[in-house]
Amino acid sequence: METRARNLGFPRMGQRRELKFALEDFWAGKRSEQELLHAGAELRAAHWKLQREAGIAVPPSNDFSFYDHVLDTAVMLGAIPRRYGCASGPVPLSTYFAMARGRSDAPAMEMTKWFDTNYHYVVPEFEAEMQFALRSRKPVDDFFEAKTLGIPTRPVLLGPVSFVLLGKISEAGQTQRQVLEAILPLYTEILSQLRAAGAEWVQIDEPCLVLDLDAQAQALYRAAYAYLHAQSALPKWMLTTYFGGLNENAKLALELDAAGLHLDLVRAPEQLPAVLAALPNNTVLSLGVIDGRNIWRADLAAAHAMIAQAVQALGKDRVEVAPSCSLLHSPHDLNQETKLDAELRGWLAFGKQKLEEVAWLAGAVEDASRIAVAMQASQSSLQTRAASARIHSIAVQQRQQAMDATMLARKNPYPVRRKKQSAVLGLPEFPTTTIGSFPQTAEVRSQRAAHRAGKIDTASYEKFLHEEMERAIRVQEEMGLDVLVHGEFERNDMVEYFGEQLAGFAFTQNGWVQSYGSRCVKPPVIYGDVARLQPMTVRWSQAAQALTQQPVKGMLTGPVTILQWSFVRNDQPRSVTCQQIALAIRDEVSDLEAAGIRIIQIDEPALREGLPLRRADWPEYLQWSVDAFRLAASGVQDATQIHTHMCYAEFNDIIDAIIRMDADVISMECSRSRMELLDAFERTQYPNAIGPGVYDIHSPRVPSVAEMEDLLQKALRVLKPEQIWVNPDCGLKTRGWPEVRQALASLVAAARQMRTRIEAAVD
Numbered sequence: 001m002e003t004r005a006r007n008l009g010f011p012r013m014g015q016r017r018e019l020k021f022a023l024e025d026f027w028a029g030k031r032s033e034q035e036l037l038h039a040g041a042e043l044r045a046a047h048w049k050l051q052r053e054a055g056i057a058v059p060p061s062n063d064f065s066f067y068d069h070v071l072d073t074a075v076m077l078g079a080i081p082r083r084y085g086c087a088s089g090p091v092p093l094s095t096y097f098a099m100a101r102g103r104s105d106a107p108a109m110e111m112t113k114w115f116d117t118n119y120h121y122v123v124p125e126f127e128a129e130m131q132f133a134l135r136s137r138k139p140v141d142d143f144f145e146a147k148t149l150g151i152p153t154r155p156v157l158l159g160p161v162s163f164v165l166l167g168k169i170s171e172a173g174q175t176q177r178q179v180l181e182a183i184l185p186l187y188t189e190i191l192s193q194l195r196a197a198g199a200e201w202v203q204i205d206e207p208c209l210v211l212d213l214d215a216q217a218q219a220l221y222r223a224a225y226a227y228l229h230a231q232s233a234l235p236k237w238m239l240t241t242y243f244g245g246l247n248e249n250a251k252l253a254l255e256l257d258a259a260g261l262h263l264d265l266v267r268a269p270e271q272l273p274a275v276l277a278a279l280p281n282n283t284v285l286s287l288g289v290i291d292g293r294n295i296w297r298a299d300l301a302a303a304h305a306m307i308a309q310a311v312q313a314l315g316k317d318r319v320e321v322a323p324s325c326s327l328l329h330s331p332h333d334l335n336q337e338t339k340l341d342a343e344l345r346g347w348l349a350f351g352k353q354k355l356e357e358v359a360w361l362a363g364a365v366e367d368a369s370r371i372a373v374a375m376q377a378s379q380s381s382l383q384t385r386a387a388s389a390r391i392h393s394i395a396v397q398q399r400q401q402a403m404d405a406t407m408l409a410r411k412n413p414y415p416v417r418r419k420k421q422s423a424v425l426g427l428p429e430f431p432t433t434t435i436g437s438f439p440q441t442a443e444v445r446s447q448r449a450a451h452r453a454g455k456i457d458t459a460s461y462e463k464f465l466h467e468e469m470e471r472a473i474r475v476q477e478e479m480g481l482d483v484l485v486h487g488e489f490e491r492n493d494m495v496e497y498f499g500e501q502l503a504g505f506a507f508t509q510n511g512w513v514q515s516y517g518s519r520c521v522k523p524p525v526i527y528g529d530v531a532r533l534q535p536m537t538v539r540w541s542q543a544a545q546a547l548t549q550q551p552v553k554g555m556l557t558g559p560v561t562i563l564q565w566s567f568v569r570n571d572q573p574r575s576v577t578c579q580q581i582a583l584a585i586r587d588e589v590s591d592l593e594a595a596g597i598r599i600i601q602i603d604e605p606a607l608r609e610g611l612p613l614r615r616a617d618w619p620e621y622l623q624w625s626v627d628a629f630r631l632a633a634s635g636v637q638d639a640t641q642i643h644t645h646m647c648y649a650e651f652n653d654i655i656d657a658i659i660r661m662d663a664d665v666i667s668m669e670c671s672r673s674r675m676e677l678l679d680a681f682e683r684t685q686y687p688n689a690i691g692p693g694v695y696d697i698h699s700p701r702v703p704s705v706a707e708m709e710d711l712l713q714k715a716l717r718v719l720k721p722e723q724i725w726v727n728p729d730c731g732l733k734t735r736g737w738p739e740v741r742q743a744l745a746s747l748v749a750a751a752r753q754m755r756t757r758i759e760a761a762v763d
């Protein structure tokens with residue numbers, strides 16, 4: 001085993017998602033707390049052993065969590081908002097889960113995305129006069145737990161400054177500086193306990209060092225680490241950065257003078273030379289050369305070359321080898337994938353395989369001959385992949401080369417299109433619609449599962465889907481909606497549904513990664529040039545349109561969202577893959593139009609979350625991503641109306657990009673923020689039509705007609721009446737039919753009230 005081979009964190013869920021099932025059983029009252037704790041301990045032990053077997057002599061500890069490591073940190077430091085009523089003493093598991101998931105008397109804490117991953121963390125809340133205190137010793141307990149098993153570990157802590165920067169000041173009278181000052185003695189205490197327990201090194205994660213940092217944040221860093229340096233009897237720490245390069249923060253990071261520094265050299269290999277040149281004597285450098293965020297087998301020769309460069313500059317005793325970031329974002333073990341074909345499998349590496357790669361590379365620092373066999377295998381895998389006919393489609397590449405700018409723009413500007421569309425569609429003011437999906441009831445899901453398992457044949461499954469669709473159409477007619485949808489009953493997931501029908505995509509059986517708490521996602525793998533093989537949605541939309549006189553909206557997932565929610569090939573830029581997906585969607589849009597569908601929605605809920613971490617990188621991303629949307633949307637006649645949909649608010653920063661998408665109508669989530677989001681649209685005078693959501697589909701509560709009208713009145717302050725559409729915040733798939741009927745009836749009533757008022761005002 002290589003002491004130089006390191007890992008920064010291992011996936012928590014378990015090989016068969018044991019943690020998910022243990023948690024969900026516990027929440028449902030089907031397992032005791034004892035049983036849950038036992039399941040956690042078994043997973044930790046299994047994962048430490050697996051990592052040792054893969055060649056990591058000192059695996060991380062305290063990377064495991066029952067929900068989220070940021071929440072664990074908040075609990076450890078006593079950052080427990082007072083609504084949970086747990087002012088002192090040890091924090092029971094019930095309080096921990098109440099913070100994560102809410103309780104009848106206390107809503108859950110907010111969750112948000114962890115940097116640019118699909119993992120969500122619980123956002124710490126800092127209240128005025130919060131009583132910070134050491135309320136748990138989880139890092140120490142986990143360290144001892146491993147030690148008892150005979151396994152030395154390197155504990156992981158979320159660093160104090162990232163903890164503060166990732167949280168939010170929830171009440172006046174509290175500042176980031178005060179929070180930092182309050183928690184530093186607690187970090188000192190936990191660090192010295194770790195030292196006393198035998199930990200020579202700890203890993204302190206400060207991923208915020210790869211973000212744009214203002215002067216205040218930089219000052220927090222200096223203050224925090226000066227404080228820790230002044231303490232005695234602490235372990236050495238590996239200051240760990242990931243998800244990007246330090247860039248202009250490199251100077252700051254080096255000033256913090258940690259005993260070790262970890263760099264993400266997958267996302268930012270270019271930072272290596274400057275850091276090598278400036279690294280203080282004796283500092284250990286951890287080289288994150290194996291991609292913790294994607295599923296491709298590494299180019300060992302390239303990684304080896306980078307390591308050799310570091311060894312030459314620093315000497316081998318100052319070099320460690322590691323994945324770029326925690327393997328939290330990787331699936332567990334490729335060996336479980338028995339259904340992938342051998343060729344494709346040979347191109348992939350999941351968590352366990354990545355650690356083997358790390359160990360080979362670390363071994364090669366001592367003796368280069370030890371990597372010869374692995375290097376050979378890596379090279380031949382890369383070569384077969386590069387040469388494989390499955391990856392390269394001449395037709396797709398030729399089409400990309402032949403593209404011209406006219407394909408990125410509609411034939412005429414919005415005002416011209418608007419006239420033609422209203423002539424064809426004849427919709428009233430404040431037209432009503434929904435976002436696409438209707439309830440995915442237990443029956444829909446069980447029929448789908450039965451069909452997948454081969455227990456019912458395709459004909460009877462599709463008959464069932466048609467009946468569901470017809471029911472949804474009748475309900476929409478009965479409720480009086482203007483633009484109908486077919487309900488998306490045939491779709492399991494808005495990305496998987498399209499991926500399964502496109503060339504260049506593969507699906508794993510167990511490639512799960514944690515999204516939040518017990519929730520996992522299984523992203524498709526885009527391994528080759530993407531192409532549409534045949535129409536994907538046309539027959540459903542056409543069948544739905546045949547059932548009604550009202551216009552039925554075609555429903556597609558946009559190229560950026562498909563890209564964003566997949567594991568993407570790493571042998572060409574993301575923008576190129578995105579453009580291929582856009583071409584496939586464009587063909588689908590044309591076919592829908594030719595089939596008589598007059599309104600087509602292209603969902604892009606993930607466009608905003610694809611934004612790079614650094615502002616300087618935004619313009620490039622927004623250029624190609626918005627271009628991809630335009631490419632998908634612009635092949636139609638002026639009279640065909642293109643909608644798009646986005647959720648998760650915060651559009652202020654990207655309003656110009658949204659305008660540039662030039663959708664005829666955009667619907668978005670607004671009701672929870674009480675339309676505050678529209679401020680951006682006021683300032684920049686959004687030119688096209690908008691449906692600001694008036695019904696929060698995340699809540700089982702159905703708002704009244706008056707509430708919805710009130711939201712629409714608010715929208716009228718910033719938008720012209722002819723711009724406004726009336727719709728829910730998002731798709732209705734998680735809701736039940738009774739609530740949906742009630743909500744849609746109210747929504748239509750609210751729109752009708754608005755129409756009468758506007759007419760009265762005009763008269």
Ligand code: GLN
Pocket residue numbers: 435436437488494555603605645646647730731732733
């Ligand atoms: N059309 C999708 C639906 O209604 C949109 C989902 C989303 O925005 N995430 O379910």
Ligand code: ZN
Pocket residue numbers: 435605645646647729730731
């Ligand atoms: Zn949505």
